[in-house]
Amino acid sequence: MSQRQSNIASRSNTPRHGHVFSPASRAWFEWKAGRLDEGALNQRESGKFFPHTLGGLSDAYAESDDKNVAPPPDGKIASANQLTGAQLDAPGSQWTKHDVRSGETLDISWDYSARHKTRRWNYFLTKEGWDPEKVLGRDQFEAKPFYTVQINLQPHWSYGEEMMPPKPTTHPVPLPRREGYHVLLAVWEVANTSMAFYQVVDLNFVCPDGGGERPESPTGFTAENVTDKQVSLKWNAATGPYPIKLYRITRDGDLLVEVDAPLLVWSDNSVEPDTQYNYAIYAVDDRDNDSAPSRPVQVHTLPAGGEGPTTPTNLHSMGATEHSISLMWGHSVGTAPIVDYLIFRDEVEIKSVSATCNEFLDTGLSPDTEFTYTVKARDVNGRLSSASKDLTVSTQGAGGGHPKWKLNTLYETGEFVSHNGIWRCLQQHTSYTPDWAPGLASSEVLWVKGS
Structure with a gap:
């Protein structure tokens, strides 16, 4: 299989879904240098349950969670097997590193352009004696995470905000003993999808210099x-x-x-x-x-001017059925408290939801029909933000039928389309090119035939 075929496409017009920004991840540095767009920064996405290699596995703790698709293969871990960002997998010691010390607590912070119901975050570290000149594979990492943060609520569909990660999320992670250059792998696993988000952080473990001689970190920042x-x-x-x-x-x-x-x-x-x-x-x-x-x-x-709320960001679909479309977006801020969000369908206001909510399920829709949505924020003084970017989504076909595959359309994992047969989406992606149509060799990692 070619490089084009073996990687999942991640190019995106809207940034999603999360990244480690402190200490800055390898992807963050590439984005800062202009070599990744914001979508690719946030979408280091592949199957959950690393270091497993197979898909179709259930969560050992929460069997009702969605089963996984295959995690990224060896040599594609930093990129999460995404075509955009393949440079993240390059071996070598050239990556920008953060000085740390064995035994200290490292605050690792995630930001999200779209939050999801979360099962856990796992943190892995390369083994003592690993080889930076070889690609990152499972044999380079310890077999088990050295630190895990888990949300134990289940089943996930019985809970809402309780399973959503705070924005940002910071974990105080105690570092094990190491010397010199090592790679930390941070994996955010989602409960209600088959996916996880992968971020690598390059660390330089320095000598303690007398241990307690460092100042304490400033508090109350x-x-x-x-x-x-x-x-x-x-x-x-x-x-x-x-x-x-x-x-x-x-x-x-x-x-x-x-x-x-x-x-x-x-x-x-x-x-x-x-x-x-x-x-x-x-x-x-x-x-x-x-x-x-x-x-x-x-x-x-x-x-x-400090007037009005900021524009809601990253409006995107979380899935569609024959008669409904699920929407999600990023929260707004303003000089006055935000009170609600207004949802527009085809330029007509259809609903307002509380400022604490950034999701909406639009129901009662016609099958196999295209709808365009925008969202505005409103503050306590009645001031409106500008409209979010347009989002166009199609409902599924009538009578169990499925909509036709189209270019420039966002497809969610598990979504069905018709295209010389019925196809199921394996990986969330946007159909930017005819080469990604179901049935072509270059799209076999995106679609599988059958209902």
Whole structure:
């Protein structure tokens, strides 16, 4: 099978579904450098239950969860077997690394452009003596995760927000003993789909330098005020064996400013309106020892002028039946509290839902029919955001029939289409090219024949 055939296509007009932003993952650095689009950053997606290799497996803890499709093969773990982002699988020690120390707690933070009911997060680490010049395979990682966070609620369909991950999600992960360069694999497993999201983080385990001589990480790091032009940050004074000389603030992984102690506040006046930023802070003592980073602070600046809510992001379909379409989108923020979201079908308002909700099931629809949706946010003062990007979705065919396969259409895992027969979708994707039509050799990883 060719490289084109053996990889899953991930190119996307809308970013989905999640990534590790602190410490920045390998995919995050590639996105920052302009070598991945935002869709590819968030869609390192493949079958769950790594390090298994087979699909069709049930969750050992929650048998009612959706069975998996095959996890990524060896050599395709960093890319999650996605065509876009294949460069993430390149072997070697050239990747940007984060300095860490054995035994310390590393805060690992996920962001989501679409949240899903979650079963667990697994964290794996390469073995002692692994070979960076070889591709990442199962033989390079420890067989079991060294740290797991699991949601035990089941069955998943009986629960809603309780199984949704907070945005962002931060896990304090204790690091095992290692020396030198190692790769951490973070896997977010979804309960109500067959999929998981894969992120690799490159780490450099450095010598402890006397162990307790590092300053403590600054606590209480928060964004005190956020406007369309400014983000005001504050934190508590750090402590350590030696006097604190300064605080080093990063934004999106890059050094932004060094603030002399004893100052404990600083304002970033270089932000753009309606933009997301991730900040972290380090303490540096008078011997130039630096602390581990604080827990990150994620902010979204207000729209220009600070008026009205931000535009709902990432409107997408979670599936369609003969008479219904399920929608999901990203939350908005504003200068005043958001009270609800307005859903429009074919430019006509059909429903409003609470600001705490970012999902909607549109029912009573005609079979085999195309509908176009947008969403707007409304704040307590009645101000509306601009409309989200249009989303066009088709219902399934009447009488158990299935809609015809079309170009430029988002297909969900398990969805059926007709195209010289009936086909079932194996991997979520958007049909950007005729080469991905069911029945072609280049699409055999996307479609399987049969009802």
